[in-house]
Amino acid sequence: MGRKQPIKSFRAVLSTTGTLLPKPMGLLEVPVSVIVGSVGRAGELRQDFLPRRRTWDKNRLDRFHRVETAMREQKDVPPVELYRIGQDYFVLDGHHRVAAARKLGQLFLDAIVTDYLPDPRHGEEWALSERHAFETRTRLLDVVLTDPAHYRKLLNQIEEHRWALSQQRVAALDLRDAATDWRVTVYEPVLDLVQGARLPNGLPDRTSADLYAYVSDHKWYESQRQGRDVGFAWAVTDFARFYPIRRSLLARQFALVIDWCRRATSAWITLTVHPHAQVLDERYDDRQWWWLSHGTPT
DSSP states (O other): OGGGSBOEEHHHHHTTTOOEEEEEEEEEEEEGGGEEEESSOGGGBBTTSSBOGGGOOHHHHHHHHHHHHHHHTTOOOOOEEEEEETTEEEEEEOHHHHHHHHHHTOOEEEEEEEEEEEOTTSTTHHHHHHHHHHHHHHOOOSOOOSSTHHHHHHHHHHHHHHHHHHHHHTSOOOHHHHHHHHIIIIIHHHHHHHHHTTHHHHOTTSOHHHHHHHHHHHHHHHHHHHTSOOOHHHHHHHHHTTSOOOOOHHHHHHHHHHHHHHHHHHHHIIIIIOTTTHHHHHHSOHHHHHHHHHOOOO
16 A cells, blocks of 8 residues: 555655755765655656556556666666755656666666755754765765764765775775775774674664764774774774663662672772782772673673
8 A cells, every 4th residue: 555655745845844955966876765756756656656557658658668678687777867855865857767676676776966955044054065075075875974073084084094095006096986995894894893782772862873983083082092003893892881781670780789799899808808909909990890790792
């Protein structure tokens, strides 16, 4: 039943957002799953982008089958043209190509994208313009941050990554190619560490990109403090201690017992065993006792 409902209308969404100004983004590789509406044909199409029964005619059906055949045989087809509002994309030209991509299970489509952003006089413009600039330069569309200041930090990382790759290859490297390599070799492996440490459970209102940015900042700070590169694996584990995962009441009660035992034992050693035995307790600083009472992330 849901597939028979019409897709989103660009004009209807635009009417609820206030003044938006177009900014060309050029040619992008766009996930098919985020193409959710049409600029001028929303009322004619279902959510699979095929015509609704009352608008079905032989000419459109034949054209769709020609496009589907070409895409199945992996022939070159022109990029679709899309408008974007927020994270939603609307088809200006290429409805048959989008429908064929959905039917064939194709994950991405080449698209010429125009982004619609708020009027610069509005405060929201800064956040969206930072994301727009990042995506235009890197072609990374799924790095979504709640703090727009981090877009420039990630862009600096990618610039440094490009420089390092250029030194290895003894040749200049396009920023978009460097961004793709950075995503595969740096960004995604760190997100795997973040998931393993269950950081999303401790910060449920933050995106994966937010968590990567926080861990990167923590890694830089600790590396400066310690005078060495601490590495992402250590940085993730150390950062996770500030945002422990939610545990059951029994587990929290057990943690309190462990903490009480630690304090009682430390006091007994210090007062009765040896006047200098406090050194033993100092080896178990707050960080080590925290892991004993809360457990290491898995």
